[in-house]
Amino acid sequence: MTGYRSGLHILLAAVAVLLCATVVGVSGLRAAEDHAAQSSHADGEHGESHGGSGPIEFKADLGVYTLVSFVILVVILSRIGWRPMLEAIQAREQQVAASVAEATKLKEQAEALLAEHRAKLAGAEAEIRAMMEEARRRAEQLQAELLAQARQEAEQLRRQAQEDIARARDEALQDLFERTAELVADVAARILPRHLSEQEHRQLVEEALQELGAQR
Amino acid sequence: MAAEHDIFHHVKDSSVWEFLPSLGLEWKLPKLFDAAPNPLYGLDGHAGYGIYLTKFMLLEAIAAVLLLLMLTPVGRAARQALRSGQAWCPRGFLQVLMESVLLFIRDELARPVIRKPHHEEGEHGHEEEGKENTAADTANGHGPHEADRFVPYLATAFWFILLCNLLGLVPFGGSPTGALGCTAALALCTLVIGTVAAIRESGAHFVHAFIPPIDMPLAIRLPLQAMMFVIEVVGLLIRHSVLAIRLFANMMGGHTVLSVLLGFIVMEKVLASMFLYPxxxxxxxxxxxxxxxxxxxxxxIQAYIFTFLSAIYIGMLVYPEH
Structure with a gap:
């Protein structure tokens, strides 16, 4: 931008030189053709007569005027209009490009996130299915276990009952035997002290028989 | 003779601004300062010699003031947007108009033709690619394109010429661009800007643009290159002269046609005949x-062509092809 500005300065300098040249040329010509001015002054009264040289004529005054005013116009318009506009446009373009880049990045991120979540969701579904399966399996297992346990308990109860019955029976039998033995012992004790002769034996038997008979 | 004279009289610059001269409605513009009786400065309609304010000068000033009025609010809006840090969104007819034309000049006229040679690697097929590159460069924040520094000049030239051309279609107006002095000044600006920018760009190597490389022994090469240098320089001057003459001739020609068409009405034969006149x-x-x-x-079209050719000529000078 600075290059352009100093270019304009050079242009301005060129214009100034041209202007000076024009002025100098004009005054020089005036001195040289002073008398001609007076002689053709009469013609000048009817200005149109010497303007009829056709349309293709170069008028230096209009040229210099245009050059100066146009250069001034370029300088002023660049300063008040074109340059702020170009800068604003450029800033806008950069902003738009940045926004597009940002949006692209965000979109990529969103897509990655979406894919990730989809995968997660699919994973979760599989997990849920596995969990359900597991739960069902466990329930079944539990059911089987409980059933087995119950069966076992029942069996145990039954066995225990049988054992109890058997034990009670044994006890009762034992009791019976014991009491029989006691009776036998009692009988024997009663018999034992009289270890006697045959006579006594006979007597004893008779006694016992008598006893029995008495008991009867 | 009267008719023939009239034709150009209304096309040419004058120090008398005629509105309805038959009713005496005309404005004799003031003399700026005295000058010698030089044929260059002889002006119609005034007694004596001197440098006069002319109709075209005033019209150019009107065009300049119009342009200032059009651009000032737009520039203010752009600056405001820059200051606030927000993206500039042009609002309203004026802002949209100025912005879109400026963008067109920047993207369609300046950037494709004023660019460093290494941007275009291949033939025409790569032209689009090069364009995309330049667009991407700016978008990526590589700073302004090398053509952007000429855009203010090109935009001013376009609008100034367009307004000058259009003023010729306003009643009682005229086209300053229909005078060679005006267009020559504009073409001179293009030449000076191109030359100055080229010297700034390549320094002393600037001259090499005018000397095509020839693969020959020195004895043959030197005279050939000398001749080609002259041809190139003359070509440069002719190019810019034609730039001035093209605009001038187009505008002058159009207005002359209008003048001739209207001139038929005031031909003596026509005026005399009750049948012919209507x-x-x-x-x-x-x-x-x-x-x-x-x-x-x-x-x-002429405003566009002048701007486009100016961009091309500047590009040819600043970034020569070889």
Missing amino acids: LVASGSVLGVVGVSLLELLVAG
């Missing part, structure tokens, strides 16, 4: 309407 008058008015519409088109 016929010719209606015919030429219709013709003038048609040609004026055409001139509207030409006004835009």
